[in-house]
Amino acid sequence: MPRFVPNRRFLAVGRFAAVGRSAAMLVVASAVMLACTEDPLGNLDSGTAPGVTSPTTEFRLSVENLPTWRDTTVSGFTLRSAAGFILLADQPTLQSRSLNSINVPDTLTTIADTLPVERFESASIRIAIDTTSSVFATLPLTVRLVSLTQGFESDEANWTQAAEGRSWMTPGGDLGAELSSVEMTEVSDSLIFEFQVPVDSLLKSWQAQDGDPGFALVLEGPGSQILIRAVSLRVEALLEGREVPIDQELISNVRTFITNPEPPAEGLALRVAGLPASRFYVTFDPPDSLGGVPLLGSVVNHAELVFHPLPPPAEPYVMERNVAVRPVTLLADPFEFGAKTPIGSTPAAFTVLEPDSLAVGELFRVDVTVLVANALFVEADSIGQVRVGLRAEPDGQTVGFWEFGSVEAIAGLRPELVIILTPPPRFGVP
Amino acid sequence: MRFLMTGPTKGRSVRIPGRGHPRVAGCACAALLLVAAPVWGQVPATAVGLGYPVAPIDARAAALGSTGIGLLFGTYSLRNPADLSEHRRPGFGLALLAEDVDVKGGAVPIDTGRERFTVIRAIVPFAGWTASLGFGGELDQDWSARFTDTLVLSNGRVPFEEVREHDGGLSAIDFSLARRLGPLSVGATAQRLSGSLRQTLIRRFDNPLEGAPTLTNAGGTQRIRYEAWRFKTGASLNIAGRFLVSGAVGFTGDLTAEPQDSARSSVLFDLPTTVELGASVLVADSVVLTAGGGWAGWSSVEGLEEFQPGLRTHDTKWGGVGLEYRSARFLGFGVPLRIGARRAELPFSFGDNPVDETAFSAGAGFVFRGGVAELNLAFEFGDRGSFADDGLEESFRRLTASFTLRQ
Numbered sequence: 130m131p132r133f134v135p136n137r138r139f140l141a142v143g144r145f146a147a148v149g150r151s152a153a154m155l156v157v158a159s160a161v162m163l164a165c166t167e168d169p170l171g172n173l174d175s176g177t178a179p180g181v182t183s184p185t186t187e188f189r190l191s192v193e194n195l196p197t198w199r200d201t202t203v204s205g206f207t208l209r210s211a212a213g214f215i216l217l218a219d220q221p222t223l224q225s226r227s228l229n230s231i232n233v234p235d236t237l238t239t240i241a242d243t244l245p246v247e248r249f250e251s252a253s254i255r256i257a258i259d260t261t262s263s264v265f266a267t268l269p270l271t272v273r274l275v276s277l278t279q280g281f282e283s284d285e286a287n288w289t290q291a292a293e294g295r296s297w298m299t300p301g302g303d304l305g306a307e308l309s310s311v312e313m314t315e316v317s318d319s320l321i322f323e324f325q326v327p328v329d330s331l332l333k334s335w336q337a338q339d340g341d342p343g344f345a346l347v348l349e350g351p352g353s354q355i356l357i358r359a360v361s362l363r364v365e366a367l368l369e370g371r372e373v374p375i376d377q378e379l380i381s382n383v384r385t386f387i388t389n390p391e392p393p394a395e396g397l398a399l400r401v402a403g404l405p406a407s408r409f410y411v412t413f414d415p416p417d418s419l420g421g422v423p424l425l426g427s428v429v430n431h432a433e434l435v436f437h438p439l440p441p442p443a444e445p446y447v448m449e450r451n452v453a454v455r456p457v458t459l460l461a462d463p464f465e466f467g468a469k470t471p472i473g474s475t476p477a478a479f480t481v482l483e484p485d486s487l488a489v490g491e492l493f494r495v496d497v498t499v500l501v502a503n504a505l506f507v508e509a510d511s512i513g514q515v516r517v518g519l520r521a522e523p524d525g526q527t528v529g530f531w532e533f534g535s536v537e538a539i540a541g542l543r544p545e546l547v548i549i550l551t552p553p554p555r556f557g558v559p
Numbered sequence: 560m561r562f563l564m565t566g567p568t569k570g571r572s573v574r575i576p577g578r579g580h581p582r583v584a585g586c587a588c589a590a591l592l593l594v595a596a597p598v599w600g601q602v603p604a605t606a607v608g609l610g611y612p613v614a615p616i617d618a619r620a621a622a623l624g625s626t627g628i629g630l631l632f633g634t635y636s637l638r639n640p641a642d643l644s645e646h647r648r649p650g651f652g653l654a655l656l657a658e659d660v661d662v663k664g665g666a667v668p669i670d671t672g673r674e675r676f677t678v679i680r681a682i683v684p685f686a687g688w689t690a691s692l693g694f695g696g697e698l699d700q701d702w703s704a705r706f707t708d709t710l711v712l713s714n715g716r717v718p719f720e721e722v723r724e725h726d727g728g729l730s731a732i733d734f735s736l737a738r739r740l741g742p743l744s745v746g747a748t749a750q751r752l753s754g755s756l757r758q759t760l761i762r763r764f765d766n767p768l769e770g771a772p773t774l775t776n777a778g779g780t781q782r783i784r785y786e787a788w789r790f791k792t793g794a795s796l797n798i799a800g801r802f803l804v805s806g807a808v809g810f811t812g813d814l815t816a817e818p819q820d821s822a823r824s825s826v827l828f829d830l831p832t833t834v835e836l837g838a839s840v841l842v843a844d845s846v847v848l849t850a851g852g853g854w855a856g857w858s859s860v861e862g863l864e865e866f867q868p869g870l871r872t873h874d875t876k877w878g879g880v881g882l883e884y885r886s887a888r889f890l891g892f893g894v895p896l897r898i899g900a901r902r903a904e905l906p907f908s909f910g911d912n913p914v915d916e917t918a919f920s921a922g923a924g925f926v927f928r929g930g931v932a933e934l935n936l937a938f939e940f941g942d943r944g945s946f947a948d949d950g951l952e953e954s955f956r957r958l959t960a961s962f963t964l965r966q
Contacts, residue, residue, distance in 0.1 A: 177665065178704040179606045180723030182760060185777060187712050428777040430764070498775060549712065551777035554760040557866025558816045558826045559609060559700055559725070559783055 183554040185430055188419040192536055192544045196414040197514070200535045200544065202395045203468045207406035207525030210283035210385040214259065216528055217272065217346055218354035223388060223445035224288075225354065226302055228281050230343035230383040231362045233336040237377055244368035246336075249328045251365045254309070255378075256346065256357050258320040262450070263355040269314040270350025274324040276305040276331070280342035281385070288389040301389060302345050313350075323363075332364070340383060360384060388528075392446055397537040398439055399544075401482070401519055402452045403530030408520040410463035410470065413546070415501055415512050422552045424512060425505055431549040432501035433494045434517070436533035437542040438487040448484045448529035452521050455479035456495050459516035472518055476500050479522050487531050495519060501548065601664040602951045603702045604914070604943060605673070608863050608870055608907025609814075609828065610728055615678045615695030617654040618961035622922025622937035623881025624899030626851030628837030629795060629805030635680045635693075635963060638835050638851075639793035639807035640746030643689040643737035646682045653679040654961035661954045664946035668954075675699055677959065680733070689737045689746075698729040700756050710764070715771025719764045727756030729785050729814075742798055746807075748791035752814065752830075756783045782819040787830055788812045801841040809833040828863075831856040831874075831906075845886035852878035857906030869950070873913035877903035881920070893926035897937070905943060909950025916943035918957070933963045 175182065192198040218225035236245050254274055281302075282292035290296045297303050308331065309324035326332070335341075348355060360381040367374040392403060399409035411434065415424055441447045458473035477496035487493070500515045507513030521527075534542030604611040615637035620627030627636030633645035635652035654677045661668040680693030703724040710717045729752055737746035758781045764774040793807030811830035818825070837851030853876070860872045879901030887894045899920040904913035918941025925934040939957040946952040 174706055175708045175721065177601065178706055178721070178723055179602045179702070180704055180725065180760070181758065182721070182723065183762075183777070183779070185710055185762065185774075189713065428775060430774040430777055431772045433772060494772075496772065502775075547713075549772070549774060551762065554758075554779045554781075556758040556760075556779075556781040556818075558818060558823070559756050559758070559866070 181554045181556050183551050185549060185551045186420060186422065187547065187549045189435075190416070190419075190546045190548075191540070192413060192546055195546060196416060198411070198413040198536055198544075199464060200399055200409060200411040201463065202398070202400045202407050202409045203463065203470075204395055204400070204403075204407040205405045205468055206408060206520070207404065207523075208284055208385075209387075209404050210383075212404055212525045213358070214262075215346070215357040215360065215384060215386050216354060216388070217348035217357065217386070218388070218445070219270075219348045219350050220266075220352055220354060220445065223354065223390075224301065225386050225388045226348075227346040227357065227360070227386045228277065228283070228286055228302060228343060228384065229346065229360050229381045230280070230283075230340035231335060231379055231381050232340040232383070233332050233362070233364075233379065235336065237366055237368060237375065239368070239375060244370060247367045247369045247371075249332050249364050249366050250374045252326050252328050252332050253363050254324040254326055254344075255359075255361050255363055256322045256324075257359045258322065259356040259358050260316055260320055264353055265313075265316050265350070265355075266352025267350050268316070269312050270348065270353050271310055271312050272322055272355070273307055273347045273349060274309040274326070275307050275345045275347055277303060277342040277345055278305040279303040283383050283385040286385055286387055287391055288387045302387065304345055304347070308344060326362075343383070388445075390445075392528075392530075393442065397535050398532035399436065399519075399535045400530050400532045401454055402448055402521040402524075402527050403446065404525055404528050406521060406524035407530055408518055408524075409533070410459060410516070410518045411544070412459070412463065412514055412516045414514050415504055415546075415548070417512065419548060419550060422550055424548075424550070425510070426553050427505075428551045428553075429498055429502045429505070429548060430551055431496070431547070432498045433496050433547045435545040435547055436493040436495070437538070437544070438490060438493060439532045439534055439538075439542065441484070441488050442530060442532060446529045448482070448487075448527055448531045450527060451484070452482050452527055452531075453479045454482055454493075454519055455522045456497065457518045457520060458500065459518050463516065463518065470518070472520075476517070482531060484529075484531070493533060601662045601669055602909075603660070603662050603671070604905065604951055604953055605699050605702045605728075606725065607905075607909070607951055608867065608872065609860065610698035610700035612906065613675060613677060613696030613699050613728075615697070615731065615733075616959075617652055617678055617963075618922060618935035618937040618959040619883075619897065619924065621654075621656075621677075621939065621957075621959040622897035622899055622920050622935070623849050623883060624851070624879025624901040624920060625877075625903070625918075626837050626839075626849050626879045626881055626899070626901075628807065628835050628851045628853075629803050629839055630837070630849055631797075631800070631803045631839045631841055631847055635678055635682070635961065637678055637680070637693055637695040637731070637733050637735075637748075637750075638837070638853075639795065639805050640691075640735035640748040640791055641737050641744040641793040641795040641807065642805055643682060643684075643691055643735055643746055644739040644744035644795065645797070645803070646684055646689055648965045649681075649683045650963055650965040651681045652961055652963035654959055656957060656959045658955050658957040663952040663954070664950075673699065673701065675701075675728075678961075687739050689739070691733070691735045693733040693735070695731045695733055695750075696728070697731050697752060697754070700725050700728040710774070712771045715767055715769035717764050717767045717771050717774050719762050719774075721763075722759065722761040724759040724761075725756060726759070727754060727783070729754035731789065735791075742796055744795045744797070746793050746795075748789075748793075748809075750789040750791065752785065752787040752789055752811070754785040756785070757781070758783070781821055784817045784819060785814055786817075787814040789830070791833075793835075802838070803840075804836075804838040806834075806836045808835075826862060829859040829861065831859055845884060847883040847885065848881075849883070850878070850880045852876065855906065860906070863907070869909045871908055871911065872906055873904065873908065875904035875906050875913050877901065879903075893924070893930075895924040895926070897922045897924075908944070908948075910948045912948065914944040914949045914951060917941050918955075922959075931965055933965075935959075935961045935963075
């Protein structure tokens with residue numbers, strides 16, 4: 130079997146190759162060792178590092194110093210008739226009653242078909258109470274179901290009037306006969322009150338008059354207030370042609386609550402939350418430059434509006450719980466379109482307003498970085514207007530509200546614009 | 560080709576005295592940070608003026624005191640086109656330099672590294688002429704500084720990391736032609752100086768502390784294109800293959816620095832005229848003694864102080880000597896051994912005088928198959944500048960490696 134024997138020439142080439150490889154590896158290893166120098170800790174900082182930098186600077190302006198600034202409160206986005214709760218109160222500072230109307234239908238719909246009601250076997254009004262948001266100052270307390278002697282308009286009724294231009298005979302609603310009452314002797318996590326109501330007289334009357342004139346819920350429990358999440362009429366009805374009665378629950382779809390005193394009217398302050406729900410809208414033009422730094426071309430690291438809380442509103446309209454407030458872009462001029470101003474996206478996260486913090490003067494900061502940055506790109510050589518609205522998220526969750534100083538407020542309570550800005554670095558050549 | 564300075568995560572606050580809360584008409588400003596100091600702390604040589612001048616020499620020249628002119632047995636350095644006549648066979652060579660640098664001037668030196676090609680060259684002799692096409696380093700402007708600091712706001716603090724980086728430099732595309740006229744050679748060079756620089760500032764804000772808001776990152780970048788022409792002419796005299804003396808003079812036009820994507824107009828820098836001389840002598844058939852030097856009129860460069868306050872430009876001189884022993888062998892291969900020393904001046908400083916650079920060098924070659932292939936290494940150890948006098952100070956350890964092939 131032939132055996133490979135290297136000749137001298139092959140050995141020389143092999144040695145050459147071996148040495149060449151070694152030399153090449155030496156060079157590469159040396160170069161890599163030097164090229165990949167470790168970078169140990171140095172002692173550089175902004176002042177000592179070489180090269181061009183650009184200062185990041187915080188500017189704080191009272192808004193009356195902006196080229197333009199306008200602010201306003203707009204109310205009525207959620208009325209009491211559309212709120213997610215009904216408030217009953219029997220307190221020295223607040224009296225509140227619920228007005229309801231249930232249109233009892235002539236027919237009822239089952240899974241199979243819709244049939245006329247031959248007769249109602251029984252009926253009851255049910256209310257679900259949110260005990261965590263209620264105040265039970267004294268026990269027992271009583272909730273009375275009282276018929277109204279005068280109908281009401283749910284969007285217009287208040288403590289003194291049943292509808293626009295139509296006053297109650299007695300402030301607080303024209304109460305008639307008591308239909309039923311429930312006494313509450315202890316508090317539990319979930320409370321549902323059920324009022325038995327007469328079938329023949331009342332339901333037929335509501336059926337005939339589309340629910341008018343309705344009924345009121347009145348709380349008797351000094352110092353207490355309860356929050357009702359739902360009011361419904363539960364009926365047991367026998368349908369024509371059927372032998373077995375059915376149960377159905379009819380929701381009170383015409384409802385509101387009236388209070389004494391009424392919420393104070395909006396003034397010059399900026400109001401958020403409450404019922405009717407209030408928002409406030411602001412528009413402003415950012416300045417062309419700050420401290421000699423032109424905004425155009427600069428990076429807006431952060432921009433925020435700072436609102437100073439005013440003292441708490443008079444009882445009982447202090448915001449009773451934390452409210453999330455989020456900024457929204459305004460797609461049109463709010464001073465032209467008012468409450469109908471279309472709103473757009475949310476440019477920043479919501480802020481939770483806490484009544485306790487606001488009461489001690491904690492500032493309400495609204496991040497408008499995106500809006501200010503976008504305003505710099507509206508046109509090539511000019512800065513656009515910033516429009517932003519502040520609304521509770523969602524509207525209509527609290528009777529109370531909070532107000533903040535507007536541009537008409539005294540110095541120190543006016544809104545401020547904070548901009549943190551970095552101008553473009555002014556590189557040299559080289 | 561990167562200079563990286565990394566600062567520690569110190570998390571300390573910076574509050575510049577006298578800069579807090581300046582008043583601006585109509586607004587209250589809390590301006591708290593960070594303006595570049597007119598005189599920096601630790602400055603790398605590549606960040607000063609137009610950058611660090613790169614000698615377009617190979618490793619053999621680097622080991623011999625960075626002479627590279629008037630070298631017997633040929634060089635791939637770009638100093639004198641007339642030296643091309645020392646090459647009798649076509650060849651190709653390239654040289655890579657790696658440098659480990661301590662940037663001084665602060666409490667703690669910053670250790671960093673740089674790498675660059677110094678020369679790449681192809682040489683073709685024909686009918687008494689020799690032509691070459693090459694690439695040479697000219698100015699190195701690479702550096703990068705990275706550090707952490709803290710922005711102090713009226714309602715909290717925001718840590719940030721900042722990167723300041725210059726990436727680029729200037730190189731020469733070199734076309735040279737030499738004519739041998741007996742012992743005398745003459746040559747001429749046309750060099751197109753071309754390059755670019757990207758200047759970058761990036762400030763990345765971290766999560767805010769103590770109630771400060773979240774901040775958007777900031778920064779910017781600028782690109783600069785460089786262009787210029789240089790013409791060189793030179794002559795050399797080779798006496799019996801044992802003594803070579805060589806000289807060249809170079810004339811450089813205006814360097815146009817044109818910012819890209821910027822409203823800033825172009826800037827012209829009047830690059831210097833250069834004069835370079837060198838000689839070498841073969842002693843006892845195996846020892847080459849060489850010396851070289853030069854002058855460059857860098858003081859003609861004006862206008863840099865506008866961009867770097869306090870910067871001065873100076874005419875510069877350089878000189879070096881070297882000794883080569885060519886008869887050493889290892890494993891059957893020729894291993895020439897070299898030592899050298901040099902002193903040079905850098906043209907840009909923050910002082911009244913040019914920055915001095917001194918270095919000692921040593922190196923060796925590995926000659927394969929009678930010179931068909933050759934690997935040369937050069938090690939240098941040196942210092943440049945004095946922080947007190949010049950505003951910059953570095954010590955360096957440098958390895959130059961070149962590889963050549965001849966037909």
